[in-house]
Amino acid sequence: MTARGIDRRTFLVSVGAAGGALALGFDVRPGAQAARAAGDAPEITAWIVIHPDDTVIIRVARSEMGQGTLTALPMLVAEELECDWSKVRAEFPRPDENLRRNRVWGDFSTGGSRSIRNSQEPLRRAGATAREMLIAAAAMQWGVAASECRAANSIITHVPSGRTITFGQVAEAAAKMPLPKRVTLKDAKDWRLIGKPTRRLDVTDKVMGKPIYGIDVRVPGMLHAALAQCPVFKGTLKSVDDSQITGMSGVHKVVRLKDAVAVVADNWWQAKKALDALVIDWNTGDSGQVSSDSVRQFLLGGLTADKAGVGRAHGNLSEGFASAVTRVNADYFVPFLAHATLEPQNCTAHVTGDRAEIWAPTQNGEAALATAAHVLGIPPQNVIMHKTMLGGGFGRRGVTQDFVPPAVLIAKEVGRPVKVVWSREEDTGHDYYRPVAMARMSAGLDATGMPSAWHVRMTGNSIWSTLMPMTVRGGVDRQFQEGFLADMPYDIPNYLADYAIRNTHVPVGFWRCVNHTQNCFFKESFVDEMAHAAGIDPLEYRRRMIGKHHNAAKFLGVLNTAAERAGWTTPLPPQIHRGIALNEAYNTFVAAVAEVSVDTHGAVRMHRIVVALDPGTVVNPLTAEMQTESAVVFGLTAALYGEITIKDGRVEQSNFNDYRMLRMAEMPRVETVLMPSGGFFGGCGEPPVAVVAPALCNAIFAATGKRIRSLPLKNHDLRKA
């Protein structure tokens, strides 16, 4: 068991919209000698197959949802394999094969910007291992010492004689070689592929509409289902009147689940029309009373609660406040947010007896498999799981596999393959939302304007304590406080960060960059408040507070670079104002400077944002840069418009007309400065999300003198008073 209370073979999975999660696991021995796959593919190791024509197939266990793993992970393998990159193709192994082969591909979960961070070393090792086996096979064929042979560009050369042979020609023999006991990995300075801008392997298919996402799966004999889950979370189905739909064409069946109803039909539109014609009655219980207002009141209690889990504390807070000459106090608030992956949740299933086959766009294929087995009460070995391409993930499809249970239960009842597609409305109303949160900030500034004390009191919906209460010991959920713990860069002599958990009935989950998306807004906006109270330039103020932190150099590195690139001290055109923010998330250091205007109607526009990031090592600068732009759009969309509100226990928003997305016309210029300082691997897909809102809101303060303490901005009147 790890600190989180789950080990490598166990998955935390949430299996229903009612909230709560289960730890499901497999009884396998990871790391045990894995059986080779049957079949005639010349598999050198589980990760690498080389065909006689030199085509190299590299298997990718993590999911591809736009973040570029399908390219970056093979790059790590190819770097050590020394193969010709133009011959590389990527392939997803099936989660059930992983199980059958003692989890030879390790963990399939894709989240927390972990794909590169956690797999880089095993993947580089896999490449080096296969290279040694190919060389050994060639050396044996030639009757020479392996130490006299070198591999480059898919060709092995016997250096003394100059003889050569291609990977494809020795692949068959190499597959039979014993695994080398030890391999040495290249020094970072010798990398040829890692760090080089590399085109994505899946782009050609994507411009032709070819990739198969979960929603595109077609299985012979398949029917289509539309789903209505109880609109009030944790509610259940009371009754269904289906008299209106008898005789509707194409309709096969109405399936009643504990907390949902589905109509199964020949095509999805028929299913959806029939579903809308049903008269459904739900048991909503007390949850039916909850509103955004009642949630807010509940959280306000958390701000003043006596009991709160302490995440970080040092010095003596009351002495720090006693010595202060100025006090700065502010309360902050952010709402629930939906993920809104452009591909709505879906899953296809075929259940026959005690066997099942499922297809899903999931960030964790093994968790999907475990969920199907658990819900059906069948052994995991009896489930075949196909992972498809994902139309966005953002954390929606990782721990929460809630699209699997309805699909397998409906398919079981129907006895034929069924594809269950959620309507956009269903998807918006049944998410695991980015938690609602509040922060009460109190700081004391000394005579020089610098903080002598800072108390950060947080409250809101804890992801871990709702999904897996056992992981939150002593009321401390460290993830909820991320950004305010050891990763908080500023030197504050007397400091307390504590958190009073206030869980609502709304299911919460991991949303791109998770709790940093709230906390960085709270932290960096309030630091700006302190700077203004002290009458010190916000950049200078931050610089003065960074010194003792063990990562001070990295924080200052990105902060100064972003400021320089943005020309922090240079004049701006009238109407345009700057804001700055700094953070560390998932081992990546990020600073941003936003240039923003607010017009006379109060309309906000971000014109430009400079994002400097130090993820230690950049595997593919091309995707890292695009992920940064992507993260800016994600953060900006949420800051401007993002808000899920609750009325009568249910979500009020339904589709993109009331849960608005950023569009082309609103896109700011994004300047990404990648400044890897070496020696570590940080994530790239998420960290920049967090700095966008505070950089934006600090610029709005510079423009209007209005301090934004709650999001989204659409709720604020920013017209000049």
Add this chain to the structure above:
Amino acid sequence: MISLTINGQPHSIDVEPDTPLLWAIRENVGLTGTKYGCGVAQCGSCTVHIDGAAIRSCAMPVSAAAGKNITTIEGLAENGVLHRVQKAWLDHEVPQCGYCQSGMIMAVAALLKEKPKPTDADINDTITNICRCGTFHQVRAAIHAAATA
């Protein structure tokens, strides 16, 4: 039975006339490159061409498309040669998850037909498709590149 001409091929399909064209294309004809994102003409993932003009197929009943020339992403390349928008998309590595991209590409191809050299303002006004992955910069750059190709 409704007769549709999609990518030059005739199809005779058995659906109710009020079925959105999107679902007929995806499920009855089996061309899944055209995507469902919202169903209410908000996101543009379902964009196809009807007689050369871009339309959001989730908001058009299949009956209204009968007898017209429908082009989907699968039919944009001609004789195996990618359309210049697709080529520009490759050059600029536009797609991330890729889900919105069929609709983006179809919308852009129609725009270029109407306005061979669109300005940024034209692009902002016309290409209102949602890309949740935020590929807007690449989309814009690729449009300008395709316009000069």
